Amino acid sequence: MQETQYLIVGASHAALSAxxxxxxxxxxxSVTVVTRDDALPYSPTVLPYVxxxxxxxxxxxxxxxxxxxxxxxxFIRGAAVTAVDATAKRAxxxxxxxxxxxxxxLATGAAPLLPPIPGLKDVKFHVLRTLDxxxxxxxxxxxxxxxxxxxxxxxxxxxxxxxxxxxxQVTVVEMQPRVLAGYFDAEASAIIEAAFAAKGVKxxxxxxxxxxxxxxxxxxxxxxxxxxxxxxLLLVAAGVAPVTDYLAGSGVDIDRGILVDxxxxxxxxxxxxxxxxxxxxxxxxxxxxxxxxxxxxVEQGKIAGMAMAGDPTVKPYPGGVPLNTYTxxxxxAVSVGSQNEGEVVRKEADAKRYLKxxxxxxxxxxxFGINVAFDPGVMWEIxxxxxxxxxxxxxxxxxxxxxxxxxxxxxxx
Amino acid sequence: MGAFNTISFLPEHCDxxxxxxxACATAKTGAPDVINSRIQIVADGGSFELAMCxxxxxxxxxxxxxxxxxxxxxxxxxxxxxxxxxVNCLLCTVGCAYGGIxxxxxxxxxxKCDTCGGDPICVKACDRGALKYLTTANIYNEVGxxxxxxxxxxxxxxxxNTELIMxxxxxxxxxxxxxxxxxxxxxGMGSVGYNGxxxxxxxxxxPLLTNTASMLTGVKRHYKRQGxxxxxxxxAGDGGASDVGFQSLSGAAERGEQILFICVDxxxxxxxxxxxxxxxPFGAWTSTTPVGERGTGKTQxxxxxxxxxxxxxxxxxxxxxxxxxxxxxxxxxxxIAASKRGFAYLHIYSPCTTGWRFxxxxxIEVARKAVEAxxxxxWESNPRDxxxxxxxxxxxxxxxxxxxxxxxxxxxxxEQVGHIQATVEKNVSFIKGLAEGRHPSMAQVxxxxx
Numbered sequence: 001m002q003e004t005q006y007l008i009v010g011a012s013h014a015a016l017s018a019x020x021x022x023x024x025x026x027x028x029x030s031v032t033v034v035t036r037d038d039a040l041p042y043s044p045t046v047l048p049y050v051x052x053x054x055x056x057x058x059x060x061x062x063x064x065x066x067x068x069x070x071x072x073x074x075f076i077r078g079a080a081v082t083a084v085d086a087t088a089k090r091a092x093x094x095x096x097x098x099x100x101x102x103x104x105x106l107a108t109g110a111a112p113l114l115p116p117i118p119g120l121k122d123v124k125f126h127v128l129r130t131l132d133x134x135x136x137x138x139x140x141x142x143x144x145x146x147x148x149x150x151x152x153x154x155x156x157x158x159x160x161x162x163x164x165x166x167x168x169q170v171t172v173v174e175m176q177p178r179v180l181a182g183y184f185d186a187e188a189s190a191i192i193e194a195a196f197a198a199k200g201v202k203x204x205x206x207x208x209x210x211x212x213x214x215x216x217x218x219x220x221x222x223x224x225x226x227x228x229x230x231x232x233l234l235l236v237a238a239g240v241a242p243v244t245d246y247l248a249g250s251g252v253d254i255d256r257g258i259l260v261d262x263x264x265x266x267x268x269x270x271x272x273x274x275x276x277x278x279x280x281x282x283x284x285x286x287x288x289x290x291x292x293x294x295x296x297x298v299e300q301g302k303i304a305g306m307a308m309a310g311d312p313t314v315k316p317y318p319g320g321v322p323l324n325t326y327t328x329x330x331x332x333a334v335s336v337g338s339q340n341e342g343e344v345v346r347k348e349a350d351a352k353r354y355l356k357x358x359x360x361x362x363x364x365x366x367x368f369g370i371n372v373a374f375d376p377g378v379m380w381e382i383x384x385x386x387x388x389x390x391x392x393x394x395x396x397x398x399x400x401x402x403x404x405x406x407x408x409x410x411x412x413x
Numbered sequence: 414m415g416a417f418n419t420i421s422f423l424p425e426h427c428d429x430x431x432x433x434x435x436a437c438a439t440a441k442t443g444a445p446d447v448i449n450s451r452i453q454i455v456a457d458g459g460s461f462e463l464a465m466c467x468x469x470x471x472x473x474x475x476x477x478x479x480x481x482x483x484x485x486x487x488x489x490x491x492x493x494x495x496x497x498x499x500v501n502c503l504l505c506t507v508g509c510a511y512g513g514i515x516x517x518x519x520x521x522x523x524x525k526c527d528t529c530g531g532d533p534i535c536v537k538a539c540d541r542g543a544l545k546y547l548t549t550a551n552i553y554n555e556v557g558x559x560x561x562x563x564x565x566x567x568x569x570x571x572x573x574n575t576e577l578i579m580x581x582x583x584x585x586x587x588x589x590x591x592x593x594x595x596x597x598x599x600x601g602m603g604s605v606g607y608n609g610x611x612x613x614x615x616x617x618x619x620p621l622l623t624n625t626a627s628m629l630t631g632v633k634r635h636y637k638r639q640g641x642x643x644x645x646x647x648x649a650g651d652g653g654a655s656d657v658g659f660q661s662l663s664g665a666a667e668r669g670e671q672i673l674f675i676c677v678d679x680x681x682x683x684x685x686x687x688x689x690x691x692x693x694p695f696g697a698w699t700s701t702t703p704v705g706e707r708g709t710g711k712t713q714x715x716x717x718x719x720x721x722x723x724x725x726x727x728x729x730x731x732x733x734x735x736x737x738x739x740x741x742x743x744x745x746x747x748x749i750a751a752s753k754r755g756f757a758y759l760h761i762y763s764p765c766t767t768g769w770r771f772x773x774x775x776x777i778e779v780a781r782k783a784v785e786a787x788x789x790x791x792w793e794s795n796p797r798d799x800x801x802x803x804x805x806x807x808x809x810x811x812x813x814x815x816x817x818x819x820x821x822x823x824x825x826x827x828e829q830v831g832h833i834q835a836t837v838e839k840n841v842s843f844i845k846g847l848a849e850g851r852h853p854s855m856a857q858v859x860x861x862x863x
Binding site: 059 | 424453455456457458462463464471473476477479480481497498500501502503504506507508509510511512515516518521
């Protein structure tokens with residue numbers, strides 16, 4: 001049986017970030033990475049660009065074989081972990097093989113959530129989470145005349161844009177009354193919605209799909225309002241859920257995701273979790289929440305790796321902050337922080353430009369912009385450090401980018 | 414992979430002229446619009462701050478890139494951006510906490526500093542001295558590859574600057590060396606060894622305090638007669654150089670012996686219990702200039718030892734500080750070369766955490782403050798070019814700022830601080846006079862009439 005000091009399950013951002021943190025502290029300890037994808041490590045975030053053709057599938061690998069070799073890391077691809085025996089410290093692979101580990105990181109990410117729509121299981125539909133999904137969607141683009149996208153989150157909106165650019169007539173069906181509700185308020189969403197409408201994408205907001213069925217060569221989607229949409233391509237982008245099925249009987253505590261403490265440790269000794277699969281402390285209220293975004297996966301992976309390798313400089317996880325960037329039809333939307341913590345101290349929106357700043361007392365809690373320049377990384381740090389903006393409050397509200405850069409350069413240059 | 418060159422920003426020299434931004438924008442876009450500059454100087458109250466790529470060692474922009482479009486270049490340390498892979502998702506801008514990679518409207522994608530391929534135009538455009546392209550790190554890389562000629566585990570005090578000086582200088586001077594270490598901290602911490610084993614990897618001997626330079630003269634001449642080229646090097650303390658060892662040192666310098674004499678100046682006899690030397694500054698507490706009912710520390714000024722050596726018409730004389738290693742290495746190279754032609758003297762200031770009474774982690778900071786306050790000055794001299802300052806002395810740190818960092822000055826009265834201030838000013842004026850070739854003014858300065 002293969003033995004390894006560190007076993008990492010998953011090979012995307014959280015896993016790679018942990019791997020680098022481990023190697024920073026422990027140059028020699030044996031490390032093995034196992035991933036269910038039969039591919040070099042890639043990011044789910046790049047997949048919309050594989051769909052559009054902007055990224056060639058063979059050029060999206062985050063690391064290659066030479067990198068694993070140089071870092072003395074064993075890389076096993078195309079093998080899912082099917083069970084974990086935490087007492088014997090063994091992981092079972094889909095190949096039937098077992099690996100004995102000293103320390104285990106679970107970075108298995110998330111998988112598409114399929115809404116309980118009658119008939120969905122019986123029709124042909126696409127999801128977008130793996131490289132294979134993306135390659136399949138890309139191949140389907142030229143033949144697509146009528147597309148229906150279920151869900152107006154980031155995946156759905158990216159796909160809708162790509163389908164529209166490829167010449168398809170696209171309809172997005174979303175239960176929420178607006179697009180990207182997790183990151184933007186009604187006014188900001190309206191700018192995004194207008195851009196899609198201008199490109200001929202039909203948005204059915206506040207609408208629910210009541211059934212799906214096959215009608216000849218197309219899929220017929222019926223909404224609860226009675227509308228019917230015929231699609232030669234149906235994409236289900238109704239969110240994702242952590243992949244935890246292999247942990248049954250392992251003793252690892254799971255709520256919506258794997259519950260972790262401030263060093264990404266699970267309830268079981270010797271097992272850590274990070275990234276989209278983990279349910280970690282939120283920054284604002286401390287409640288454990290899913291925050292499945294790339295920058296948090298990088299942060300959590302780093303903390304987990306440092307903790308696993310016994311790096312003395314590891315700092316406790318400050319808590320997840322919702323943040324994202326979204327580009328659509330050449331426009332830029334950035335969302336850093338919470339819409340709901342504190343009071344709105346500045347808000348302006350017109351057809352092309354949007355800026356909202358939320359503060360609690362003299363601390364920044366959120367900043368949101370469309371086609372407005374500010375540095376999201378600097379803002380994130382200002383939120384995490386709870387920097388008192390009292391002495392520069394007016395200047396910050398008037399010119400957040402410049403004022404924040406001054407604070408950054410003085411405070412953590 | 415080691416350390417790399419970096420663009421360093423000295424905000425105290427920046428006046429917001431924007432020349433760097435104009436130069437960068439022009440170089441990168443063909444037009445001087447500063448919004449397109451990869452370096453951004455930000456007015457912040459009365460001062461200026463910087464937003465630009467730090468070329469991080471553990472770059473979060475790279476970790477945040479889903480498209481493998483960003484990578485740290487192992488050869489030059491620059492974070493390279495690959496436009497053929499970038500998908501414009503902007504997640505790198507979330508990872509960067511320095512405003513170093515930003516979406517540029519004109520370009521239609523993110524842009525960042527690429528250090529102009531190792532020759533940054535912003536640095537060339539800055540005539541205020543606020544931007545520097547530092548090569549210091551390369552010196553450490555280079556020296557790191559050289560052999561450490563002292564054994565591990567020397568018994569120096571925690572945070573000892575002298576150990577740093579010994580190891581760095583000997584790495585550079587190299588193994589073809591005979592080393593003399595007269596009584597002091599340097600042999601005391603084990604370089605001459607114990608029980609018949611030496612603490613160095615080169616031949617080393619332990620002369621008396623009085624005869625270091627004359628014994629070294631004999632050794633060097635012996636090797637010369639045998640036709641062997643070796644470096645004859647002394648690593649001596651300030652006591653061994655400026656007090657009891659001065660006679661033989663002065664003689665060897667006057668005769669132009671081909672020796673490199675390095676004085677490690679920690680302002681006293683620190684190895685034997687912190688007694689005063691002629692290099693101990695005015696007002697300093699030592700065990701022989703105690704502070705009490707009547708005692709107020711040393712009542713005489715320090716002798717300017719390196720200047721005395723200039724008056725010997727040596728082939729090369731220089732002062733240096735471990736807070737300015739680039740400068741120290743430059744002078745060390747010149748001193749080694751000069752010692753093949755004649756007498757070379759290098760005076761290195763070495764704050765002593767034990768004897769000066771400051772926390773052991775502050776050593777380099779103290780060394781830096783001493784130079785920044787002009788308490789000690791960095792210069793070099795040879796008979797052809799005269800004396801040259803190697804670091805500007807304008808806009809010094811206040812002397813009080815330096816003195817308060819050290820326990821040995823804790824007792825100083827206002828009057829004593831005033832005396833030290835005046836001595837420093839006199840010294841600055843005198844050395845500047847030499848550097849500017851105002852020799853006739855020297856006598857006046859020395860007579861206190863300037």
